[in-house]
Amino acid sequence: xxxxxxxxxxxxxxxxxxxxxxxxxxxxxxxxxxxxxxxxxxxxxxxxxxxxxxxxxxxxxxxxxxxxxxxxxxxxxxxxxxxxxxxxxxxxxxxxxxxxxxxxxxxxxxxxxxxxxxxxxxxxxxxxxxxxxxxxxxxxxxxxxxxxxxxxxxxxxxxxxxxxxxxxxxxxxxxxxxxxxxxxxxxxxxxxxxxxxxxxxxxxxxxxxxxxxxxxxxxxxxxxxxxxxxxxxxxxxxxxxxxxxxxxxxxxxxxxxxxx
Numbered sequence: 001x002x003x004x005x006x007x008x009x010x011x012x013x014x015x016x017x018x019x020x021x022x023x024x025x026x027x028x029x030x031x032x033x034x035x036x037x038x039x040x041x042x043x044x045x046x047x048x049x050x051x052x053x054x055x056x057x058x059x060x061x062x063x064x065x066x067x068x069x070x071x072x073x074x075x076x077x078x079x080x081x082x083x084x085x086x087x088x089x090x091x092x093x094x095x096x097x098x099x100x101x102x103x104x105x106x107x108x109x110x111x112x113x114x115x116x117x118x119x120x121x122x123x124x125x126x127x128x129x130x131x132x133x134x135x136x137x138x139x140x141x142x143x144x145x146x147x148x149x150x151x152x153x154x155x156x157x158x159x160x161x162x163x164x165x166x167x168x169x170x171x172x173x174x175x176x177x178x179x180x181x182x183x184x185x186x187x188x189x190x191x192x193x194x195x196x197x198x199x200x201x202x203x204x205x206x207x208x209x210x211x212x213x214x215x216x217x218x219x220x221x222x223x224x225x226x227x228x229x230x231x232x233x234x235x236x237x238x239x240x241x242x243x244x245x246x247x248x249x250x251x252x253x254x255x256x257x258x259x260x
Contacts, residue, residue, distance in 0.1 A: 007059030011155035075125040083136035099181035101127035108239035146181025174214040183207035204242035219258035
């Protein structure tokens with residue numbers, strides 16, 4: 001098998017590449033400097049030359065270069081073109097979206113029938129990209145992800161955020177009334193590969209059955225020797241959980257037995 005991965009240096013992309021290579025998959029990472037994301041024919045030529053079985057589109061505008069409307073270009077326009085190219089070339093297309101397509105004011109938990117309504121920013125761009133993907137390629141798989149949990153305190157994952165808060169503030173504030181969409185990173189990448197061969201459509205990956213952010217942080221703190229000063233708050237009230245019984249990830253409790 002051969003696969004193209006965009007966003008291969010990101011939190012999810014780098015781990016997906018590791019996982020695919022362990023399985024013997026030939027991974028080709030998309031280099032935006034060599035294959036510009038606003039040159040359709042260069043992009044189609046690149047995908048055609050690689051001839052992958054699957055294209056995992058995980059990239060975001062995480063490293064701005066100063067181009068006008070760069071976030072929209074990366075999150076929406078590039079996604080649209082890749083969905084179309086994948087359709088034309090018969091490549092399985094997996095696009096990673098986000099739980100942030102729902103605003104903080106929407107009533108969760110969410111199902112695949114919940115209507116995303118993020119009015120601006122990253123969540124807005126991602127929800128518009130979801131719509132565009134299915135217009136361009138009805139055979140695509142769109143996968144909404146929550147916050148990733150990993151033992152490596154780097155990148156955009158929960159552990160890295162907790163370490164940063166402790167360094168900067170000397171404490172970690174964790175809401176008892178926020179129920180975040182989240183999952184362990186290794187479980188997420190395994191599911192992404194499996195979904196490349198699932199029925200086309202929209203999927204949501206979330207391992208949080210019932211725990212608040214405070215409960216999750218407290219359990220992680222116990223795992224890592226109590227090195228954070230965790231303060232419970234009620235400053236953020238939101239049930240972000242995503243329910244999709246077609247994709248069952250291991251429960252947070254299975255991966256984090258310190259949860260009560």
